[in-house]
Amino acid sequence: MEALWLIPLLPLLGFVTLLVTEGRLPAVLVAMIGAGSVGLAALAAAPVTLDFLQQGPGTVFAQPLWVWIDVAGFSPDITLYLDGLSLAMVWVITGVGFLIHLYATGYMAGDPGYSRFFAYMNLFVFAMLMLVLADDLLVLYLGWEGVGLCSYLLIGFFHDEPANGYAARKAFVVTRVGDTAMALGLFLLFRELGTLDIQSVLSAATTTWPDGSTTVTVAALLILGGAVGKSAQLPLQTWLPDAMAGPTPVSALIHAATMVTAGVYLVARVHDLFLLSPLAQSALIGVGLATLFMAACAALVQRDIKRILAYSTMSQIGYMFFALGVGAWSAAVFHLMTHAFFKALLFLSAGSVILALHHEQDIFRMGGLWRRLPLPFAGMLVGAAALAALPFTSGFYSKDAILLASAAAPGGLWLWAAASLAALVTALYSARLIFVVFFGPPGSAAGPDDGSNNAMRGPLVVLSLLALGGGWFGLAPPAAVLPDGGVSHGHGGWLAWVTGAVPLLGVGLGYLLFYRWRERTAALVSGAAAQTLRRFWQAGWGFDWLYARLFEQPFTALARLNRRDVVDVPFVLTAALLRIGHQLAADGQNGRLRWYLANMAAGLALLLIIVLGAA
C-alpha cells in the first residue's frame, strides 16, 4: 500500500526527464525511460495488488499526500484512493499502457520527435492514473483535463501537417464542451453538498436527496455530459474519427484503451448519483444505444482502417454506457477491460499493417496479406473475433453479460433486441475488416515489407493472449465497489443461446457478403439510394455537416459581422475624440492676434451673460 504513490509518480518522472533533456538523449535511452517508467509503474502496482487481494475484495486503500487547497470551507486534498474499481483501471492503464509503449518504441523509431512523443505519452499515463486514483472530484478533474491536454498534444503530434492540428483542436474543443458540463456539475454538487470528496458526496447524496429529485438529476446529467464528451458518444462524438490523425500507438492508448473509457469510469465511480435519478439512467441507455447503432453502421462503410476502428471504439463504448444505464455496472467495467485488450490489439496490428504497406490506410488497396504478414494477421484475427464476441473470447463474456443484463431490466426485451441487432452489425464489420484486408487478391498498396522488430511483435502476442483469455479474469475487485455485485456468468435459457449465436451469424454473413459474393455485393450497393445511404453513414451520419451549419457558420458569420469589433468602439471613439479635440485646440493656436482678441471678447461676452443672468 505504501508503494501506491509510486504508481503515478514514475510516469511523471519519465515525463519530466524527457521534457528537460529535450531530445538530447540517445533513442535507446529515451525508449527505456519512456516505456520503462510505465513498466515500472506496473511493477509497483504488483505489491499493492497483492496487499489488496490479501485483505479481501472490499478493501479500500487511501494514501493522503497533501492538502491541495485550503480555503473557507473548501479543502480538497491529494489523496490516492484505491478500491476494486480503481485497481482494475490501474492495471488496464499500466499493463496495456506498457505494452503499447513497448510497441511504440519500435513503431516510432526514426521519428525526429521520438523524445517528445514519449514525454507526452508519459504525461498522459500520469494524468490518467491521477484520474482513477483520485479521492476528490477536483483531483479527478485535474486528471480529466490532463488527459485532454495530452490527447490534443498527441493527436497533433505530426504538427507539420495543418490537418492534424485541426483534428487536435477539434478534439479539444468538442471535449471541452463536455468538460464544461462536468464543471457545472461539480459546482452544483459543491454548492448543494459542500464537499467534492467522492465518498462524502456519494453518502451525502443518498441522504440529502430523494429518488428522482431535480437537483440530483441535473447533477447526474451534467456529469453525464462530461462523460459523453470524453468518451466520444452522441452528441459529442465528432472528434474521434478525426483523432486518428495521430500516430497509431496514440490511437491505441488514448482513443481505445484508456482516455475514452474515462467517461465510463466516471459514471461508475459516482454511481450513487445515477442510481438516484431514473432520468439520468434512461439518458445513459439512450445515449449508449444511439451511439452504438450509429457508430456500427458508420464503421460498416469506412475505407480507412483506423477510422473503422475508431467508429468501432465509439460503438463499444456505447455498449458500456448502455450497460451502465440498465444497471449492469460490473458488466460495463468488465467490458471496459476486455475492450482495452482487444481494441489495443486491433490498433497495434493495424499499425503493423500500415507500417508494412508504407503508410497505406485504405483497406480497398489492401488484400491477401494473411500469408505475407502472419503476426499482424493473427493479432487482428483474434482482436476481431473478440470484438465480434465470438464464443469463448473475452469479448464474448463481457458483451453477453451486458446483453443478458439488459434483458433482465424493465422493458428489457426491446433493449436486448436493439443491442443484439447492433451486435450483428458489429460482427458484420469485423468480418468485413478481416476479409477485405487479409484475404482476396492483393491490392494496389506497396509492399508489404515487414519492418517490425521484436518490440512490436511482443506486445501483439501478449495482447492476443489477453484478448482470448481475458474473460476468465476474476472480477471480484470492482464488483465489491459497484452496486450490482458482480457479473453473473451463465444465464440460462434460449436468450443466452440466441445471444451467443448472433455474432456467428454476423461473421457468416460477412464472409458471404465480403468474400464469397464480393461482386454481387458491390453490384447491390451501387444503386443511387444505396450510395446515398453509404455516403451518409460514411460521414458519420452527417454530424459534422450538422454542427457546421448549427454552430460554426453562425459563429463565423457573427465574427465577420463584428469584423470591426463593436467592443472596440469606446476605445476607438475615445482616441478619435481626443484626436479631434487636439486638432481643435491646435487650430486654435494659429498665431493670429485678432483671433486671440476675438476669443477674449467672446469670453467677456459670455462672462457678462452669466453675471447678468445670476444678478
Place this chain on the structure above:
Amino acid sequence: MNAVSIPLEHVMALAATLFLIGLAGVLVRRNLIFLLMSLEIMMNACGLAFIAAGARWGAADGQIMYMLILALAAAEVAVALGLLLQLERRLGSLDIDAASELRG
C-alpha cells in the same frame, strides 16, 4: 462756458459705443495701421468714461486719470509704430496675419 447736468447714462452709453466700434475695428482690420488706430479709439473711449465719472462727482480725479491714459497712449503709440516699421521691413507687408510664427 457753463457746464450743465447731463444724464450720465447717455455719456456712458456713448463711451461704450465708441469702445465697441474700436473693438470691432481691431477685430476686423488686417492692416496694422488701422489696428493701432482702432486701439486708440478704444483708449479714447475709456478716457471719456473717466471724464464723465469725474464730472459726476465734480472732482479732478477723472481728469487726472484721463491724463494718465493719455500718457500711456502716447508711450504705446511710440513703441508700437517703431515695431510696425520693423515688422514691415521684415515681413514685407503690414498684414498682421503674416506675423503668426507663434502658431501650433
Place this chain on the structure above:
Amino acid sequence: MELILFYVAGTVALIATVLAVTRSNAAHGLIYLIVSLLAVAVIFFVLGAPFAAALEVVIYAGAIMVLFVFVVMMLNLGQRRAAAERAWLAPRNWIGPSLLALVLLLELTYIIFTSSAVSAGQVVGPKEVGLALFGPYLLAVELAALLLLAALVGAYHLGRRYMPSRRRGEETP
C-alpha cells in the same frame, strides 16, 4: 443748449469713428479719427473738463495722430493699398466681429441703464487739476514720466537703421 451740443458732438463722434474704422485709404481714416477726437474734446468741454479737452486736442489729436500720419506717409500707405484693403473688408470678414461687438454693446447698455445719475454740472478747471497732480497724485506723475522715458528709449531703439546685409525675412541676431 449745452445738452443739444452734447448730443450733436456725440453723433459726430460716432459717425466719424465708424468712418475712420471702415476706410480703405489710411490717410482718410486718420482724418476721420482726428474729427472724432475733436468731437470728443467738445464733449469734455460740455462735461466741465476744459483742461482735459485741451489736452485731448493738443496731445491726442495733435501729437499722437500726427505720429500716425508720419508713419503712413513714410510707408506710403494710401492710394496704392486701397484696393487690397477693400478686399480685406469683404462682408464675411466683418460680420462675425460686428456681431460680437453688438452683443457686448447690448450687455453694456443694459448694465449702464440700470442705474441713473447726472453730472455735477460744475467746471473743474486747470487749477484744481494741477493741485491734485502735485498733491495726492504725485507718485502717478512720476510713474507716468518713467513710462514715457521707457517708451522713448524703446522707440529710439526700435527705430534704428538696419545693417546693409540684412534683408527681409531674415532672423535678427
